[in-house]
Amino acid sequence: MNTRTQQSLAGCPVAHHATPDAGRCPVDHKAAQFDPFQDAYMENPSEFVRWAREQKPVFYSPKLDYWVVTRYQAIKDIFRDPIAFSPSNVLEPVGQPSPEAASILKQYGYAMNRTLVNEDEPAHMARRRVLMEPFTPEHLRKHEPMVRRLVTEAIDGFIDDGRVDLMEKLLWDVPFSVALEFLGIEDDSDRATMHKFSIAHTINAFGRPTPEESANVAHTVGQFWQFSGEVLEKMKRTPDGPGWMRYSIRQQKEFPDVVTDSYLHSMMMAIIVAAHESTSFASANAIRLLLEHPESWADICKNPLLISPAVEECLRHNGSIGSWRRRATRDVEIEGVAIPAGARLLLVVSSANHDPRQFGDPDFFDIRRDNTVEHLTFGFGAHQCLGKNIGRMEMQIIIGELSRRLPHMRLAEQTYKYVHNLAFRGPRNLVVEWDPAQNPERNDASVLEATQEIRLGAPLAKHVVRDLQLAEVRQVADDIVLLRLVAPDGRPLPQWTPGAHVDIECGHTGLSRQYSLCGDLDDRNAWEVAVLRDPESRGGSSWLHQNATVGAELRVRGPRNHFRMDEAPTGRILLVAGGIGITPIMAMAQRARALNLDYEIHFSCRSRCTLPFANELEQAHGSRLHVHISDEGSRNDFDRLLATFDDSTQVYACGPTRMLAALEEAVSRRALPDSALHIEHFVNTVTILDPAKEQSFEVELRNSGLTLTVPNDATLLEVLHGSNIDVQSDCEEGLCGACEVGVLDGEVEHRDSVLTTAERRENNRLMACCSRAKGKKLVLDL
Incomplete structure (x- = not known):
């Protein structure tokens, strides 16, 4: 143990007496007691470090000799800078190996070196570029039939049993078989031995084996190393065969200085584990989470297109990576805490994925969340997981087949067991039950023939659909109706912010249109939008006016917001609306009033009969509301209006293109700062691609x-x-x-x-x- 480690384990590593301004002490009682090698951490890392995420986002753990980082942006920034934050310690044993264990590993010739996950630049990217082609969506598609076959055969084996441990019969075996085939390893291995190899490697690289365990772990890891070498040598004799390892061997001939023998041996061992361990645990976590939220499980059973976004939300909410590691190569500062060069960092990815600064209402499980793909379960930047899309494919097919063939399955009573380690997290058991008499395929053979679309990449937003019901349809002006949308089962809807819009599918032609939310910001039971019947539209508004009746169901996506209001402005807020453009402005005005901000609303309309929400706006905002009606001789003079505001004013506007253009010209003449004007457009008139x-x-x-x-x-x-x-x-x-x-x-x-x-x-x-x-x-x- 080096001197720095000895000093660290004694308490705080910051020498406060020598450097009074070294920063706040990164150790308190909770930091001193932090120990991730227990069931409570493996079960829910995010909850385990909630106190830190909220109060002490970076702290020092004397038990680990690691600095622990818990917030999203800090972790993402660390991932994006592989120079200042080296990945070299990712596979490094957590504690110092015992002399006996080190001796045992030496007997096996164990020489685990750098791999794609723990190699520094520039060597890492040079190798990644040479070896990444088989991981692209185009090349992964050819593996889809194999994954479907493996999943189908596994489910066939227990479909009539009524009870099964999915980890034992499906979730470990299928990803392991996929990993072997992807690598090009002939599947004649002893599964029990390989499972033993994987667990030993995980404990050795990411765990904290007891003195009693360390010798056995070392023997097993050594045997795994030898097995990997034997498989590699066998592949070298048939380099033109299938699989990523043989592809790498062929690339070695072209790039011998980049793809070395040592590298291939280390990658063979590491990827056998990484290619299936994370997918096995991610699938188990996802199925458990979905069955714990039966309404979400029912949703994907009804609509398989939701499986891809559901997988992404499962990876965010309860992913298979608890934390990842880095080493500071120079003195740095993270969240105001000074970190010395050489310090080891534990990045609690599960905590980042529950950071409210990045994900609204983060503990709420929402398979239709609009930004769930921003999770850090796959990492970020140069070291983002290469195998993320084959993992997505496996999870989507596994969940798709189970939801189709066993929609009635449920979790059995059980105590979950874990392998304590810093990286992979998920239960070693997942027992489910069902009544075989209710299996859909017993009465409908076509169930066995259906397949769902597989998404190799981020979910398509158009698939993130909510089936909402029209609870109220109300005329609010000539040719304008207010639609009140609710969940049919009464579930609460996600919160939204002023300026947010939803996309509503208009019929079965694929046509969808964006409509700003305009209801009560605090009402979680309903969303409201107002729709103008526009004879010159492309058909969306006309369809809604014809088909929007109480009780009708609409397919809705969102909410999404790129028209956000600054809630801490330095000056006044000017809200400008024309016609139906009042809808996002209404929500902004509601929020401005709640925050006691200085604001004005200027609302223009052609005639009083086309003026929606006039009474509601006047009651809520009184003298702050200014209405301009063309037919009554009142027009909004933007030059005159802007003359009463100073350079600190923020202007938010939504309405017809002609009105917005006039406002932009007036802002330019007034020489207000570019950042003063924020506009929401109805249409995009720019040519996209020619x-x-x-x-x-x-x-x-x-x-x-x-x-x-x-x-x-x-x-x-x-x-x-x-x-x-x-x-x-x-x-x-x-x-x-x-x-x-x-x-x-x-x-x-x-x-x-x-x-x-x-x-x-x-x-x-x-x-x-x-x-x-x-x-x-x-x-x-x-």
Whole structure:
């Protein structure tokens, strides 16, 4: 044990007497008692460190000699900087191996070296680029029939039993078989021995074996090392065969300095475990979570398109990675805490995934959450999990087959058992029960023939649908109806923020339209939208006016918000609306009043009979409301209006294109700051893609270490998806804001109707579905 470790274990590593301004003490009673090697942590890491996430987001653990980080943004920033935060300690034993264990490993010639998860730059990205092609969605598709066959055969084996331990009969065996086939290993292995190998490797790399366990673990790990080497040598004799390992062997011939023998041996051992352990536990956690929320289980049984977003929310809410590790290569500061060079960091990913600063109402399990794909279960940046999409495929097929063939299964009474370690988390048992007489396939053979769509990548926002019921339809002005939407089973709906919109599917043609939410912000039982019948629309509003009747069901996506109001402004707030554009402005006004902000509403309409919500607005806002009715000779003079406001004013506007253009011109004449004006558009009038007029360009993905070419006949979004990069999307028309990506360098040709003029000038984000580079290259925060 080195001197620093000895000093650390004695208490706080900050020398307060020598450095009075070293920062607040990172150790208190709870930090001193922190011990993740127990069932309470394995069961729910997020709850276990809630106190830290809320009160002490970075603390030092004397028991581990690790600095523990618990909040989303800090962990994401650490992941995005592999230079300052080295992954070199990811597979490092937590404690110092005993001399006996070290001697045993030496006898087996154990020489575990660097792999894709614990290698520093630049070696890591050089190898990753050479070896990543089989992990792309295009290449993974060919494995889908094999995964379906394995899952079907496993379920066939217990479908009539009425009770089964899914971990024993499905969730360990199928991912293990998939891993072997993906790697190209002939499946003639002793399953019990391989399971023993995996557990030993997990305990050795991520656990804290007792002195009694360490010798046995060392023997098993040594045997695993030898087995991996034997398999590798066998593959080298048939390098043209299938599988990722043989692909790597072929790449070794072309890139011998990048793909070395030592690297291949270490990867063989590491990936046998990583390729199935995380998927096994993730599937178990997901099925347990879904069955604990029967309404969500019923939803995916009814609508298989929800399986992909449900998997993503399960990975966020109860993923298979509890924490990950890094080492600081220099003195750094995290959340105001000084961290010395050489310090080891424990990043509690499960805690980050429950951070309310990133995920609204984070403990609420919502399979339709709009930003769930931002979870950190797969990591982020250069070291993001390469196998994430094959894991997604397996989970979707497993859950899809179970929900189709055993929709009536339920959790049995049981005590869950865990392997205590810092990385992989999930139960070693998952017993479910059902009545075989109710198996759907006994009465309907077609159940066995159906398959659901598999999504290799982030869920499509258009699949994240809620079936809501119209509880009220009310005329609020000529050609404007207010729709009150509720969950048919009375479930509460997610909270939303002013400016948020939902997408409503209009019929069965795939047509969907965005409508701003305008109801009571505090009402969790219903959402309200107002719809104007527009004879020049593309059919959405007309369909709703014809079909929106009390009791009717509508398919709704969202809410999503790219028209947010600053709730801590330095000056006054000016809210400007035209016609139906009052809907998002109403919610902003409600929030401004609740926060006691200084605001005014200026509402323009053609005639009084087309003026919606007039009485409600006047009662709620009194003299702060100013109505301008054209037919009565009252028009909103924007130049005159803006003359009464100073440069600290924030202007929020929604309405017809002509009104918004006039407001933009007035703001420009008034020389208000670019950041003063925020606009919500109804339509996007910019041409999205015309291959004959486009030029190709390059995008450098700074965090992923990749450079891609976007050709003239493809969108940036399409290229990102094809390269295994997760970006959510929905409308793909530049209207909804779902595919927003950060820009670090290069000039953007914006083609969306989401960003304001000021936001475009900032040039720090774009909509990947439509925007392109003005020059030859963009650098993105991906």
